Amino acid sequence: MSTQDRLTLLQGTLDLLILRTLTLGSQHGQGIARAIQEASGDALLVEHGALYPALQRLEDQEWIAAEWGVSGNNRKARFYTLTKAGRKQLAQEASRWRRMSAAIGRVLGPEMA
Amino acid sequence: MFSRKRKDSDFSREVETHIELEAERLRESGMSAEEALAAARRAFGNVTAAGERFHESRRWLWWDHLRQDLRLAVRLLKKTPGWTLVAALTVSLGIGAAAAIFSIVNAVLIRPLPFPHAEQVYWVTEWLGRVKEEVSPAGDYFTMRENARGIASLAAYDSNGVTWTAPDGPQILNAGFVTRSFFDVLGVQPLAGRVFNAEEDLDGGPLVVLLSYNMWQQKFGGRVDMVGQTIRLNRAPAQVIGIMPRGFDFPAEAQLWIPSQLNEQEERARKFMQVVQILARAGPSTGPRDLNAELQRLTPVVEREYPAQYRGNGFTDGMRIYARPLQQQLTGNVRPALLVFAGAVGLMLLIVCFNVANLMLARATTRRREIAVRVALGAPRRRIVNQLAAESLLVALLGGAAGLGLAAVAIRVLNAASESGLPQVSIDSATAAFAFCATVLCGLIFGLVPALGSRGFDVQEALKKDSRSASAGSGLRRVRQALVVVQLGLSLTLLIGAGLLTKSFLRLRNTDPGFRAENVLTGRLNSHYTTHDTQVEFFERVLDQVRALPGVESAAAVNGMAFGGAGGTALIRVENRPPVPRGQQPRVSELTVSPNYFHVLRVPLMEGRMLTSRDNADAPLAVVINQTFARQIFPGEDPIGHRITLTVDAPVWYEIVGVVGDIHQGGLDQPAPPTYYVSYLQQKLAVFQRAGLLLRTTGDPRGLIQPAQKLAAAIDPDEPLYDVKTLQQRLDDSLGSRRFDAALLGSFAAIAALLAAVGVYGVMSYLVTLRTSEICIRLALGARPSQVLRAILREGVLLAILGGALGIAGAVGVRRYVAALVSGVSTVDAATYAAFTGALMAVVLAACWIPGSRAARVDPVTALRQD
Numbered sequence: 016m017s018t019q020d021r022l023t024l025l026q027g028t029l030d031l032l033i034l035r036t037l038t039l040g041s042q043h044g045q046g047i048a049r050a051i052q053e054a055s056g057d058a059l060l061v062e063h064g065a066l067y068p069a070l071q072r073l074e075d076q077e078w079i080a081a082e083w084g085v086s087g088n089n090r091k092a093r094f095y096t097l098t099k100a101g102r103k104q105l106a107q108e109a110s111r112w113r114r115m116s117a118a119i120g121r122v123l124g125p126e127m128a
Numbered sequence: 129m130f131s132r133k134r135k136d137s138d139f140s141r142e143v144e145t146h147i148e149l150e151a152e153r154l155r156e157s158g159m160s161a162e163e164a165l166a167a168a169r170r171a172f173g174n175v176t177a178a179g180e181r182f183h184e185s186r187r188w189l190w191w192d193h194l195r196q197d198l199r200l201a202v203r204l205l206k207k208t209p210g211w212t213l214v215a216a217l218t219v220s221l222g223i224g225a226a227a228a229i230f231s232i233v234n235a236v237l238i239r240p241l242p243f244p245h246a247e248q249v250y251w252v253t254e255w256l257g258r259v260k261e262e263v264s265p266a267g268d269y270f271t272m273r274e275n276a277r278g279i280a281s282l283a284a285y286d287s288n289g290v291t292w293t294a295p296d297g298p299q300i301l302n303a304g305f306v307t308r309s310f311f312d313v314l315g316v317q318p319l320a321g322r323v324f325n326a327e328e329d330l331d332g333g334p335l336v337v338l339l340s341y342n343m344w345q346q347k348f349g350g351r352v353d354m355v356g357q358t359i360r361l362n363r364a365p366a367q368v369i370g371i372m373p374r375g376f377d378f379p380a381e382a383q384l385w386i387p388s389q390l391n392e393q394e395e396r397a398r399k400f401m402q403v404v405q406i407l408a409r410a411g412p413s414t415g416p417r418d419l420n421a422e423l424q425r426l427t428p429v430v431e432r433e434y435p436a437q438y439r440g441n442g443f444t445d446g447m448r449i450y451a452r453p454l455q456q457q458l459t460g461n462v463r464p465a466l467l468v469f470a471g472a473v474g475l476m477l478l479i480v481c482f483n484v485a486n487l488m489l490a491r492a493t494t495r496r497r498e499i500a501v502r503v504a505l506g507a508p509r510r511r512i513v514n515q516l517a518a519e520s521l522l523v524a525l526l527g528g529a530a531g532l533g534l535a536a537v538a539i540r541v542l543n544a545a546s547e548s549g550l551p552q553v554s555i556d557s558a559t560a561a562f563a564f565c566a567t568v569l570c571g572l573i574f575g576l577v578p579a580l581g582s583r584g585f586d587v588q589e590a591l592k593k594d595s596r597s598a599s600a601g602s603g604l605r606r607v608r609q610a611l612v613v614v615q616l617g618l619s620l621t622l623l624i625g626a627g628l629l630t631k632s633f634l635r636l637r638n639t640d641p642g643f644r645a646e647n648v649l650t651g652r653l654n655s656h657y658t659t660h661d662t663q664v665e666f667f668e669r670v671l672d673q674v675r676a677l678p679g680v681e682s683a684a685a686v687n688g689m690a691f692g693g694a695g696g697t698a699l700i701r702v703e704n705r706p707p708v709p710r711g712q713q714p715r716v717s718e719l720t721v722s723p724n725y726f727h728v729l730r731v732p733l734m735e736g737r738m739l740t741s742r743d744n745a746d747a748p749l750a751v752v753i754n755q756t757f758a759r760q761i762f763p764g765e766d767p768i769g770h771r772i773t774l775t776v777d778a779p780v781w782y783e784i785v786g787v788v789g790d791i792h793q794g795g796l797d798q799p800a801p802p803t804y805y806v807s808y809l810q811q812k813l814a815v816f817q818r819a820g821l822l823l824r825t826t827g828d829p830r831g832l833i834q835p836a837q838k839l840a841a842a843i844d845p846d847e848p849l850y851d852v853k854t855l856q857q858r859l860d861d862s863l864g865s866r867r868f869d870a871a872l873l874g875s876f877a878a879i880a881a882l883l884a885a886v887g888v889y890g891v892m893s894y895l896v897t898l899r900t901s902e903i904c905i906r907l908a909l910g911a912r913p914s915q916v917l918r919a920i921l922r923e924g925v926l927l928a929i930l931g932g933a934l935g936i937a938g939a940v941g942v943r944r945y946v947a948a949l950v951s952g953v954s955t956v957d958a959a960t961y962a963a964f965t966g967a968l969m970a971v972v973l974a975a976c977w978i979p980g981s982r983a984a985r986v987d988p989v990t991a992l993r994q995d
Contacts, residue, residue, distance in 0.1 A: 044142060045149040063172040067143065088152060092145045 029061070029069050031112060034097060034105040037079060043092035044070060070095060078104050147172055193511065197518035205522060208491075212523065215487045219527020219570060221879055222480030224534025227563040229473045231539055231553045233466050236459050239558070242375055244315040245412070250419060251457035252282070252406040254430075255448040260715070266402040267395035271430045272449070273309075278422055280411045283310040284388060284404040287379040291654065291847060293360040294347070298841075298848040300652075301343075304382040307390070313409040314378065321355035321370025324387045328369075331391035335366040338385040341374040361386070363656060363846050379405075380458075398434055408451060416453065423449040464948030465869050471945065472625065472876045475618045477570065479880045482611045483887045484527075485574035488520055489608055490894060517575040524571030532563050545868055577607060605895065612884075612891045613930045616968060619877070619884035620935020623964040625946050626877035629870040631960055632950040636863055642791035642800065643729035648855035649829035650689060653840055654818050654847050663816040664808050670843055671722060674823060677835050681824045684728040685808065687720040688793070689820035689851075689858070700804075702761065703771040703781060714761055717793065717803040718774075720811045726752070726788055728824045734758075736768045736786030743785075744809040752786040757802035772804070782806065795862035797951050822855070829854045869949050881971070889975040892924055896979040903983050913984035920983065924976030925969075932965045 036042065036050045047070075048061040073079045078101030084094040097105070150168035155161055205212040240246040252272070253262040269284040276282060285306040292301045304310075308329040311317070318338060328336050339354065348354055358365045361384075372385065388404070395402060410419045427449045434444050459466075492499070499512055536555055543552050655666040667685045674683040688696075699713040708714075723739040725731075734755060743750045751772065758767045767787060773779035782804075790800035808816055825832055833852055840849035853861075896903075903916050943955035953960070 043145065043149070045146040048146075049153070063146070067139065086145075086149065088149075090145055090148060091141075092149065093142045 028112075029065060030073060031105070031108045032059070032061075033066075033069060033073060033095075034078065034101055034108070037095060037097040037101070038105065041084075041094045041096040043084075043086060043094050045092070046086075047095065073101070076100075076104075143172070193514060194518065197511075197515050198522065200515065201519040201522045204519060211487065211491060212526070215484050215523045216527040216530060218480055218483050218487070218883060219524055219567070220530035220534055221883070222477040222570065223528045223531025223563055223567055224538055225876060225879070226473045226477050226566055227532060227535035227555070227559050228538035228542060229466075229469050230562045230566075231535070231555060231559040232542065233470050234556075234558050234562070235553045236462060236466060237455075241378075241455050241458075245409075246455065247453065248280070248410045248412065248414075249313060249454045250408045250410060250416070250451035251454045252408050252423065252449065252451045255446065255450075256443065263403050264406045265395070265398065266390050266404045267398045267433070268430045268449070269307075269404055269406050270390075270392045270396050271433050272406070272423075272426050275426055275429050276422065278411060278414050278418065280409045280414075281309050281312045282409075283307050283313040283407045284390065285310050285379060285407065286388065286402075286404050287382060289654075289850075290361050290384065290386070291363070292384075293363070293846050298846050300848060300850040301383045302379075302381050303384040303386050304379045305386050305388040307388050310385075310407070313407045315409070316372065316376055318370035319373040321368070323370060329387040329389060331389050331394075333387065333389055335361065335364055336369045336387065337361060337366045338370045338372055339368055340372055340376065340383050340385075343383040344371045360846075396433065398438060407454065416451070419451050423451055464945065465865070468625070468869075468945050468949055469872060469876075471942065472622055472873055475622055476876050476880045476883075477566065479615050479618050479883050479887075481570050481573040482577075482615045483883045484520075484523065484570070485577040486608055486611055486887050486890055488516070488574055489577065489611075490890065492516065517572070520575030521568070521571040524567045524574070528563055528567030528570075531567070532560065535559070535563065542872075545871070577611070605898070608891050608894065609927060612888055612927050613934060615884040615887050616928060616931025616972065617934025617938055619880040620932060620964060620968050621938030621942065622873075622877040622880045623968070624935065624939040624961055625942065626870065626873040627960040627964050628946055628950050628953055628955060628957060629866070629873050631957065632953040633863065633866045633870040635952050636796045636866065639792065639796045641796060641859060642789050643731050643855075645855040645859045647825050647827070647829050648728070649823045649825060649832050649836065649852070650855050650858065651821050651836065651849045651852040652689065652818065653821055653849050655816075656844065656847060657817075660816060667722070667808070667816065667819055670821070670840070673839055673843065674821070674836065677823075677832065677839065679825050679827055679832055679835075681826050682724060682728045683821065683823045684725040685722040685819040685821055686725055687808075687816055687819060698774045700761075700772045700774055701779070703773070714802070716757060716761075717801045719793075719803060719805050720808045720816060721805050723807050723809070725805065725822070728822050729791070731791060732789040734787040734789060735766075736784070738786055738788070739805065739807045741809070743807045747810075749780065749782045749806075749810050750785040751782040751804045751806045752788055753784055753805070754788055754790050754800060754803045756790050756800050757804055758787050760802050796859065797863065797866060821849070866949070881968070884968075885971045885975055888924070888927070888972050889978065892920070892976045893979040895923065896920055896983045900983065900986065904986060907984075907986065913981075916984040917977075917980045920980035921973060921976050924972050924980075928969045928972035931972075932968060935968070936961060936965065 032051050033047055036047050036054070039050070042050065044063075044066060048063060048066055051059055051061050070079070070081070074081055074095075078098055079095045080098050081093050081095045083091060086092040147165070147168045150171060151161070151164040154164035154167050159167065241249070243249060252264065254264050254268060255261075256263055264284075266284060269282065273282045283306065285304055287302060287304050289300040290303045292299050308324045308326060311323045317323075319341065321338070323338065324336060327333050337359065339348070344350055344354055354368055355370060357368050359368060360366070366386070390402065390404075394400065408419065410416075414422075427447055430449065431439070431444050431447050438444055502512060503509070532555065539553055539555060653667075653670065655663045657663045657666050671683050671685060674680060696718045697715055698718045699715050701708070701713060721739070723741050723743060726733070726738050735758075736752070739750060739752055753761075753767060761767070762770065767784050769783065771781040771783050773781050784804075788805070791803075792798060792800050793803065794801070821836075823829065823832060823836065837849045837852070840847065899920075906916060907913070939961065940956060947955045
């Protein structure tokens with residue numbers, strides 16, 4: 016049960032981060048993983064085994080679109096782009112996340128201080 | 129959806145790219161190529177696992193899962209053969225009944241008539257103010273045909289018996305008398321030969337005939353040189369010019385088609401007013417609305433053609449010409465019964481679903497632990513639901529297959545018993561498809577209910593506690609109780625409906641027909657004489673010879689057989705009464721009889737005297753009326769001595785000399801119409817060409833069938849005695865369709881009630897089992913067994929009351945449909961409602977009593993220790 020709970024949490028978070036990364040432009044899987052890692056100051060390590068199913072899921076939801084293209088160093092890679100629906104989803108999720116983390120912050124606040 | 133599906137290989141390619149890109153990046157930061165690749169792989173993690181997870185997110189998986197689920201379902205069902213058998217049998221009952229009824233409904237109401245573009249064929253008729261009936265005079269057909277616009281073709285037809293002098297004796301055949309355009313309207317071509325030409329459809333044209341396929345096969349052995357042969361019809365040679373294709377059966381059961389040979393000039397003068405049926409084929413772009421608009425336009429055109437006297441006497445008052453689809457016209461009378469059957473079978477199918485749902489629930493309960501273990505091992509809820517669905521689907525398919533077999537048997541029984549004018553049916557592809565869809569739907573319904581019940585399923589609780597006590601307060605119990613209430617309600621609705629039909633049938637069967645039916649043989653005989661006097665002489669001679677047969681007590685003739693079609697109807701005028709506006713005169717039935725008709729039938733004399741042979745051509749004209757006539761036309765007056773007339777100008781007066789008892793002439797379910805009887809010795813207005821003969825016998829009337837037929841053949845070798853039946857048989861036949869309806873609905877209701885009773889018993893046993901420990905504690909604390917039993921019965925009674933209320937509400941709700949099949953009984957007949965509600969309560973109590981008394985006898989110590 017508890018593993019499943021954590022997975023769900025991670026899943027949602029990862030989706031959010033992927034969508035956020037794609038606002039900067041289309042990107043392939045490895046690029047997304049790297050970007051998240053770098054943007055979070057290496058605090059977040061993307062588990063690649065989770066990344067691709069997440070991409071797949073987002074694609075199924077039609078929040079991102081994918082097509083085969085050529086990477087900077089001339090390799091064939093699958094590039095993901097944020098769709099309009101994905102942008103909307105990101106806005107919603109992001110605001111939800113911010114409210115939630117703010118709320119958690121408020122709850123945790125006094126005790127930390 | 130399928131286009132978005134990605135292949136697994138496509139995914140591997142993407143992963144490879146990822147690892148290569150990562151390795152490249154690492155190489156740039158100074159690692160060796162091998163190190164970089166290894167590090168990249170390490171960083172990616174388990175490639176196979178990622179592949180699997182990718183695979184799982186694809187939709188192919190459902191197929192793998194379905195196969196797994198089905199395999200497991202087969203294994204589990206095999207482990208509990210008893211349960212599987214009961215569930216599948218229950219389903220088969222529902223599907224079997226539904227498929228059988230569907231095959232009839234499909235054949236009658238859904239499947240189009242077997243003509244090309246049958247939806248364009250309409251039945252055209254007129255409403256005439258004077259006769260207050262739908263009739264179509266042939267003259268109007270000609271007027272319409274001449275003036276119609278936008279109607280592809282019009283045809284007139286009629287059906288009648290013709291005498292065929294076969295090599296082995298005369299027979300009466302059903303013939304369609306049709307205009308030449310008839311085959312154009314229906315769009316049918318002969319199998320061999322040709323249809324009539326224009327000359328053959330003229331009055332006085334040569335007599336030609338088309339044979340039906342069956343007639344050709346059965347009576348002529350399918351001989352290839354049949355076209356061109358001559359057969360003897362109505363004492364005249366007729367040439368066979370063609371054979372119609374197999375399955376062409378219109379008008380129903382026609383064996384021959386003969387040109388109608390209507391005389392257009394005479395008909396348009398409206399001299400004889402031959403009555404016909406009219407068919408129209410609307411053009412492909414003409415809808416029913418356009419057709420009716422055109423017929424409305426034609427109505428005044430037709431009306432204007434009537435000679436002045438018709439317009440004066442109210443005949444054409446309120447004339448309306450309109451059309452309805454032929455199929456609707458042909459099936460109109462069986463439609464209400466079929467709708468009731470379809471509804472009943474639907475309710476029964478629902479009960480079946482709920483019953484099996486209950487069985488599924490019972491099974492789910494005993495399997496809580498197994499399911500809990502699967503959930504604990506990581507099976508998502510969806511998989512568990514799918515598993516249950518696979519099982520229910522499998523059970524449904526098993527039952528559905530058996531049900532189709534059952535339907536085949538049921539259809540054979542229905543075909544044999546059908547007297548409602550239903551066609552012979554068989555299981556075709558449409559029925560099979562329907563059965564399959566119904567089966568899957570049932571499977572989904574009874575698979576879904578347990579799935580709903582498993583919502584809020586708590587694994588930990590299920591694993592920790594014993595299965596029985598664990599579910600005591602759960603939603604399953606509620607679901608099962610709700611199912612029982614609905615089942616009880618539905619079956620009560622069915623029972624009440626069937627009860628009303630049965631009551632109506634029994635009441636009608638016990639109706640006094642107005643005569644003594646036993647020991648009477650009846651048959652029909654036609655005379656070939658053309659004048660009234662010679663016809664009467666002929667029948668007098670026949671009756672004399674019949675009376676001389678040993679075993680015959682008396683014999684009579686009538687121009688309309690009791691329970692086999694009335695005579696005519698007439699508008700009458702009573703002498704010395706202020707004139708009634710024309711068209712509003714009382715309309716009564718008229719029967720021409722031999723004088724001893726009442727004696728043969730044992731119709732009681734109420735007042736005055738009977739007709740006798742002295743009421744002959746030389747005597748004053750006399751009639752006898754029935755009680756309804758006396759009551760309606762002479763309320764509070766003595767009718768004897770009054771005179772009535774039928775003719776408007778130069779009235780011919782008939783004196784009423786007696787009043788006799790009512791006869792339900794049209795059938796036991798029809799009220800006796802006001803009727804007057806006139807002796808055939810005096811009635812000279814009508815021909816007496818076709819007569820019904822009635823023979824009262826001293827012994828079994830069936831013993832006289834052969835002697836009477838032999839006698840008829842001796843009198844006239846060209847005219848058979850036909851339609852020979854005992855009067856009792858006609859009496860029974862007149863209620864045939866009601867008996868059929870009641871029996872069919874009754875059997876549905878019986879099955880439904882049985883299933884509901886089993887359902888209640890199952891649920892009550894289950895509920896009691898759940899409460900065993902509670903009961904034991906109560907018993908241990910000193911409760912008396914009777915108190916325990918009472919508590920359980922109380923629960924059952926509550927369910928029964930709810931179900932009863934639902935059932936009564938249902939019966940009241942559908943009474944409009946039942947009303948079409950019930951006569952003489954109110955559709956909210958209190959006695960029927962009370963009886964079946966009471967019976968249902970009793971069944972519920974019995975179903976609670978058995979598990980209840982078992983629980984009350986339980987030994988607390990043993991039971992508690994078991995827990």
